[in-house]
């Protein structure tokens with residue numbers, strides 16, 4: 473037996489009793505008080521034991537006791553501005569409804585399932601820093617005749633290697649690899665051209681039309697806050713214009729290039 477004092481009521485209970493069982497033994501009034509206090513703790517945001525509420529801040533777990541001491545001493549290691557910044561940080565990946573890879577065609581596709589649709593196929597789209605091993609796939613995509621048809625001419629291997637060396641050494645370039653459920657599926661970057669900042673991207677052909685390009689641009693817009701941001705797209709590259717329009721870019725000017733008429737889009 474264990475002797476417990478519950479809200480001033482002394483009671484002997486078997487050692488294996490739960491708190492509620494002990495309260496039963498102490499009577500309905502004590503049980504009601506535990507219920508009310510538990511509800512109040514949950515309303516304050518408590519989600520585990522022990523939780524302590526100090527000056528309106530919740531501290532959870534035994535390992536937080538040192539932090540409570542620090543706070544009571546007036547030397548809280550976390551300042552409110554840092555907390556707010558962490559709280560407001562954007563996620564670096566999104567879990568979105570996408571079309572399954574095998575079902576898409578290179579052209580327009582039927583609408584994707586809404587993001588909140590039950591059972592919609594989903595993938596986690598993320599941008600991570602480019603690793604040298606990603607360059608092999610990047611080289612294959614940029615050499616692919618289907619990709620070349622809507623973008624710039626392919627670089628030779630030597631030109632490609634020199635270009636990668638240049639942009640990875642340039643601190644004004646933000647270069648990321650696009651992954652879908654961890655698989656490398658594309659590349660995206662922002663860069664300076666004169667004093668204008670631009671965005672460029674590619675998705676592996678076998679993943680086109682799944683919604684990955686749209687999500688990758690959305691994530692890059694969080695990562696790189698510079699505005700205005702521009703994009704140059706061949707007029708015949710309707711897929712890329714759709715990706716940009718969905719992310720708020722608007723047509724800004726038309727221009728000619730060796731590869732055909734181009735549209736410059738702008739996001740403010």
Ligand SMILES: CC(C)(COP(=O)(O)OP(=O)(O)OC[C@H]1O[C@@H](n2cnc3c(N)ncnc32)[C@H](O)[C@@H]1OP(=O)(O)O)[C@@H](O)C(=O)NCCC(=O)NCCS
Pocket residue numbers: 578579580581582583584619622623672673674675676679680681682683684685686687703704705706709710711712714715
């Ligand atoms: C542009 C590119 C990145 C788009 O990537 P993606 O993952 O296929 O993009 P999304 O699936 O998010 O969106 C593409 C949209 O264009 C649509 N689309 C594709 N080809 C199209 C076409 N010929 N006509 C009209 N719409 C087309 C797709 O169906 C999709 O729209 P939907 O979801 O409403 O069906 C990809 O096609 C690519 O890598 N192209 C080669 C490189 C390139 O063009 N880079 C951009 C240079 S500016």
